[in-house]
Amino acid sequence: MIHEIMIVSQGGLCVYSHEFTEMQVNPQLVAGFTTAIDTFSQSLLEREQNIDSLQMTALNLKISRFLHNALSMIIFYNKYDSIDIINSIMIDLQTQFIESFGNYEVEDFFNTALLKPFDKIAIPLCTTHLDIGMLSVQSSYKSKLWEIIVNINNRSSGESSFSEEIKTELKTIEYNNPNLPNCDILIWNLDLETVKLHQNIFLNNQIFIIIIEADFDFIQKYISMIEILKKNNSNSLIVGIIMKESGAITKKNVEKLLQIPIFELSINEPSAKDNLSDIIYKCIIGI
Amino acid sequence: MMNNTESKTESNKVFLLDLGSALTKIGFSSNIYPRIICNTTYGIPRIHENVEIPDSNQKIFGEDLNYFSNPVNRINLFSYSQPNELDAIFEFLQHLFYKISLPTKNEGMILAYSPEWSNDFLYQLQAFLFQKFDFSSILPIRTDFASLISHKVKTGVVLDVGHYFSRVIQYNKGKPLTTTGFKSNVAGKLIQDYLIKLFYNSHPYLKSPIFEPLISKMINEKCLLSLDINKTLSDKSLDDQISEEIDISQFKDILKLGIEKYLAPEVLFHPKLANSKNISIDSLLIQSLKECHPSLRKQIYSNIILSGGGCAFTNFKERLKSIFSKIPMLANSNILIHFDPSLTVWKGMILAANSNYYGNNAKTQTQFFAKL
Numbered sequence: 001m002i003h004e005i006m007i008v009s010q011g012g013l014c015v016y017s018h019e020f021t022e023m024q025v026n027p028q029l030v031a032g033f034t035t036a037i038d039t040f041s042q043s044l045l046e047r048e049q050n051i052d053s054l055q056m057t058a059l060n061l062k063i064s065r066f067l068h069n070a071l072s073m074i075i076f077y078n079k080y081d082s083i084d085i086i087n088s089i090m091i092d093l094q095t096q097f098i099e100s101f102g103n104y105e106v107e108d109f110f111n112t113a114l115l116k117p118f119d120k121i122a123i124p125l126c127t128t129h130l131d132i133g134m135l136s137v138q139s140s141y142k143s144k145l146w147e148i149i150v151n152i153n154n155r156s157s158g159e160s161s162f163s164e165e166i167k168t169e170l171k172t173i174e175y176n177n178p179n180l181p182n183c184d185i186l187i188w189n190l191d192l193e194t195v196k197l198h199q200n201i202f203l204n205n206q207i208f209i210i211i212i213e214a215d216f217d218f219i220q221k222y223i224s225m226i227e228i229l230k231k232n233n234s235n236s237l238i239v240g241i242i243m244k245e246s247g248a249i250t251k252k253n254v255e256k257l258l259q260i261p262i263f264e265l266s267i268n269e270p271s272a273k274d275n276l277s278d279i280i281y282k283c284i285i286g287i
Numbered sequence: 288m289m290n291n292t293e294s295k296t297e298s299n300k301v302f303l304l305d306l307g308s309a310l311t312k313i314g315f316s317s318n319i320y321p322r323i324i325c326n327t328t329y330g331i332p333r334i335h336e337n338v339e340i341p342d343s344n345q346k347i348f349g350e351d352l353n354y355f356s357n358p359v360n361r362i363n364l365f366s367y368s369q370p371n372e373l374d375a376i377f378e379f380l381q382h383l384f385y386k387i388s389l390p391t392k393n394e395g396m397i398l399a400y401s402p403e404w405s406n407d408f409l410y411q412l413q414a415f416l417f418q419k420f421d422f423s424s425i426l427p428i429r430t431d432f433a434s435l436i437s438h439k440v441k442t443g444v445v446l447d448v449g450h451y452f453s454r455v456i457q458y459n460k461g462k463p464l465t466t467t468g469f470k471s472n473v474a475g476k477l478i479q480d481y482l483i484k485l486f487y488n489s490h491p492y493l494k495s496p497i498f499e500p501l502i503s504k505m506i507n508e509k510c511l512l513s514l515d516i517n518k519t520l521s522d523k524s525l526d527d528q529i530s531e532e533i534d535i536s537q538f539k540d541i542l543k544l545g546i547e548k549y550l551a552p553e554v555l556f557h558p559k560l561a562n563s564k565n566i567s568i569d570s571l572l573i574q575s576l577k578e579c580h581p582s583l584r585k586q587i588y589s590n591i592i593l594s595g596g597g598c599a600f601t602n603f604k605e606r607l608k609s610i611f612s613k614i615p616m617l618a619n620s621n622i623l624i625h626f627d628p629s630l631t632v633w634k635g636m637i638l639a640a641n642s643n644y645y646g647n648n649a650k651t652q653t654q655f656f657a658k659l
Contacts, residue, residue, distance in 0.1 A: 216517040220557045227562050248521035253546055257520075257560065259488060 001183040001284060002086075002126045003059065003076040005093065006030060007115070010070055015109040018122055020182045021285060023076065034063055034074060055079070058286035062086050066094045070106045073097075078286045080206040080237045081128065089125060096121045127182045130284065132175070135192040135229075136211035137222070141243050144267050145211060145276075146189055149173060152277050177277070180284055187280075192225055207283050208238045212254060212262070215247030219257055226258055239283055241265050241276075301640035302422065304380070305399040305430070305632050306412075308365040309450030309475060310596070311349075312633055313383050316397070316640035321633055322387045325349040326500070329379060330359030346375065348382040353500065361496045367451045367472075368403035377415050384420060395424040395649055397636045399433055402467050403452070417652045426639070426649035431456040431463070433635030434594035436644075438623045443590030446572055448555065448597025450475040453568050455575040457587045464583070469575045471565040473558045475597050478506055481561040482551040490535070490542055497537070505533065505544060506551060511601040513549045514609065516557075520546070552600045556610075568597075569610045576616060584616055591617070593624040594631035603628075 003023050007016040012035030014027035034051065041049045054061040062075045062083075073094060077086050100121065101114075108114060134149065136142040150173060175185040192210065208229060212218065230238055242254055244266040255262045263279045266272060301316040312321035330347040332355070347355050364376050396416065400409055413425050431445040431454065441461040447454045456468035479502050483493050493502065509531070513519035530545035554561045555568050566574065576588060591611075593604065604624050611617035625631050639645055 214521075216520060216557075220559045224559055224562055247517075249517065250521065250523050250526075252526060253520040256485060256546060256550065259484075 001078055001081065001128050001130055001180065002089070003078070003285075004074075005076075005122055005126060006074040007097070007109075008034060008072045008074060009106060009109065010072075011035070013110065015071070015112055016115040016118055018119055018126075020123075020126065021180070025076070030061075030074065034061075034072065038072075062090060064090050064094065067098065067102070067106070071109075075126075077128075078206075078237075078284075080235060080286075082206075085128060089128070092125050093122060096125065123182065127184060129184045129186070130207065131205040132185060132187045132207045132209060132280065132283070133190045133205040134187055134209050134211065135190045137192050137213075137218075139213070141211060141213070141246060141267060148267070148273050148276055149175070149187060151273055152280075175280065177281060177284075179281065183284065185284065192222055205233070206236055208233065208236055209280070209283065210238065210240045210260075212240045212242045212258070213246035214242045214244070214249040214254060216249060218247070219249070219254065223258065226260070230260070237283060237286075239263065239279075241279060243267055300394065301645060302394050302396040303399075303633065303636045303640065304396065305636065306376075306380075307399075307430075307450065307632075308363075308368050308401070310629070311379075311383065312630075313387060314633075316637050319637070320630070323349065323383055325383070326352065327364045327379070328352065328361050329364065329375060330355060330361050333358045333360060346378060348379050349386065358497070361499060365451075368401050368449075370404075370408055373408075373411065376412075377419075380416075381419065394422060395640075395645065396422045396426070397640055397645065397649075398425055398427045399430045399632050399636055400427050401430055402454070402456070413655060417655060422652070424649040424651045425655065426645055428636065428639055429463070430632045431468070431594070432458070432461075433632040433639065434592050435461075435635070436638055437594075437625065437631050437635035438590070438592055439638070440590050440592070440623070442586055443592050443623070444572065444575065444587055445592045445594055446568065446598070448474055448568060448593075448595040450596070453555075453571060453595075453597065455571050457575060457579055457583075459583060459587055464579070464587075469571055469578075471558075471568065471571045473555055473563060473565045473567055473571075475506075475595075477554050477558065477561055477563055477565075478510075478551050478597070479503065481554045482506060482510075482547060484561065485547050485550060486542065490540065492538060493542075498535075501533075501535070507596070507599070509544055510548050510552045512552050512555075512603055512606050514602055514605060516549065516553055519549050555597060556606065569607060573614065573617075576614075588616055588620050591620045591622045592631070593622065593628055596629040598624060598628040 003021045004017065004019045004025055006014055006027050008014050008031040012032045014031040017027040019025070037051050041051055050065065051063055053063065058079055060077055060079055062077065063072055065072050073090060075086060075090060097118065100118065104114070136145065152175065171189050173187050175187050177185070188205065210226060238260050240254065240258060240260050240262045242251060242262055242264055244264055245268060251262050251264050265275055265279065303314055303316055303321070305312040307327060309327060310324055311327045312324050314320065314322035330352045332345070332347065347359060352359065364371055364379055370376055398413065398416070409427060413427065416422055416425060431447055434445045434447060435441070435443055435458050442459050444455060444457045451472065451474055453471050453474045454468050457464040482502055482505065486493050519525060526545040529548060530543055533542040533544050535542055554563070558565055558567055572591070576584060579587060604622050608622060611620060625634060
């Protein structure tokens with residue numbers, strides 16, 4: 001998902017920014033940094049070089065120059081997002097910008113109020129689709145967990161509007177989170193045991209959440225499936241949730257065994273819905 | 288054979304050589320411990336301009352490799368129990384023999400060999416030893432047979448957990464029932480690889496061959512088996528209690544070795560942890576039992592002999608016992624293990640040297656070359 005977009009002038013001044021998540025980035029600091037690093041790369045070699053992207057642990061920055069290099073557009077996005085989608089959004093944003101503001105001089109943009117209407121164009125364009133694969137084995141935890149996920153979207157009513165039959169049969173569910181306005185999220189109910197058979201579906205998934213039983217037999221039985229998943233989806237974010245009720249192996253030890261970030265969840269506690277919602281939010285934001 | 292343990296009086300001592308895939312041991316039958324134990328490896332110094340390093344093609348062998356202060360490329364002489372370079376192996380042996388002084392003309396030798404070796408390699412090695420060092424006689428002895436006789440038994444099943452492979456070989460009255468036995472690559476190397484994998488996120492450089500000695504040291508000296516792995520992993524405070532810092536001076540780094548002490552050797556019983564499709568060592572033994580003729584099972588499986596460095600982990604015997612207690616045919620088996628299982632073959636060689644077995648079976652130079 002896209003966290004923030006910025007437009008920076010050649011001189012290193014941020015003339016437009018919009019934040020979709022609570023990253024609290026200082027736009028002027030980013031503008032100064034990207035301009036400085038651009039100047040550095042240009043002076044490094046005889047042939048002109050620019051920085052196109054920056055990778056951090058969980059976040060990436062895509063930088064693209066337009067209007068004869070007078071402006072740069074910067075997009076903050078998650079590492080698991082497809083770069084093709086981000087590039088396509090970047091082109092759309094720049095095209096729309098030039099259509100709307102191309103007749104102004106660069107100096108005019110220093111009046112930041114001028115670009116405020118760009119919000120109306122940029123916000124809808126920055127909406128991305130996100131697939132989350134919820135992988136589990138056939139067990140009582142699976143149905144309980146899926147019920148919680150179905151209920152997350154029905155906070156106001158406090159109880160699910162789906163019938164029991166629908167709950168178990170649903171393979172996907174749209175997930176709405178008011179804190180993630182620019183992200184269309186679809187959660188897939190997938191079977192960990194058939195991980196090898198569903199490679200085509202998995203290619204569309206950007207985040208995998210594996211439901212793990214904190215029991216050694218479970219871990220040693222399914223570790224090879226998780227390894228395959230990691231190998232085939234190196235750009236995806238893969239995390240695990242251990243069910244406190246399912247065994248006693250500590251979170252730290254499960255992390256060591258599986259080498260993925262692990263969250264804990266007590267499925268029978270009343271707070272399970274909020275905790276799960278929080279875990280999904282953290283994954284989407286980029287842990 | 289082994290009932291007759293009177294010392295052989297024709298020669299005072301017999302030279303012993305156990306050329307293992309990972310470790311080589313040499314010494315004399317008069318010593319309980321090998322004179323030299325070193326990695327079956329050689330090193331080639333990396334070229335540096337400023338220091339006094341020998342010729343870049345010069346090989347550094349044995350213990351010298353551990354004390355060599357400059358960086359070296361380590362090359363194993365065996366890969367998966369097969370010799371890599373014959374000439375390098377001969378050079379390696381020559382170096383070790385010079386180290387402990389050359390044998391005199393009247394000395395005999397016992398050479399422990401792996402059942403994986405080809406007959407051709409075994410013959411070439413013996414021919415080299417006869418020609419270069421003038422041994423009076425040589426007795427090649429299978430490592431698993433040496434393990435068997437180290438416990439003074441003739442019938443039993445040998446579980447040898449080596450570096451590249453674990454093997455199960457059944458012996459009936461001193462004869463192996465199958466030539467190669469049952470084999471799995473769930474062995475020392477898998478433990479090494481798994482430990483490296485466990486630290487891959489925090490210390491990826493451990494993958495470099497230069498850290499092989501450090502990894503081996505951690506496994507040999509720090510790792511142990513849990514009797515109940517589920518319980519061990521459920522203990523919240525255990526990791527902090529057992530955790531210790533390992534100094535990686537080359538990289539000015541410190542590695543925290545905690546629960547990994549239990550996890551690494553666990554791959555012997557749960558190879559799936561290391562993404563291995565091979566069967567665990569307990570399953571290997573059970574599989575061999577299933578394929579043994581029913582009339583021989585009780586007799587052969589009355590003794591289970593554990594051999595090799597992979598059996599040296601604390602609780603190894605107890606762990607096997609608890610697994611086998613659920614299998615009627617194995618529940619009452621004697622599990623035989625020496626204090627240091629990595630010296631099991633060595634002990635068997637000493638026993639063979641000090642009994643009539645050597646005199647009856649060793650071949651003199653004339654006999655050996657006449658046969659060829």
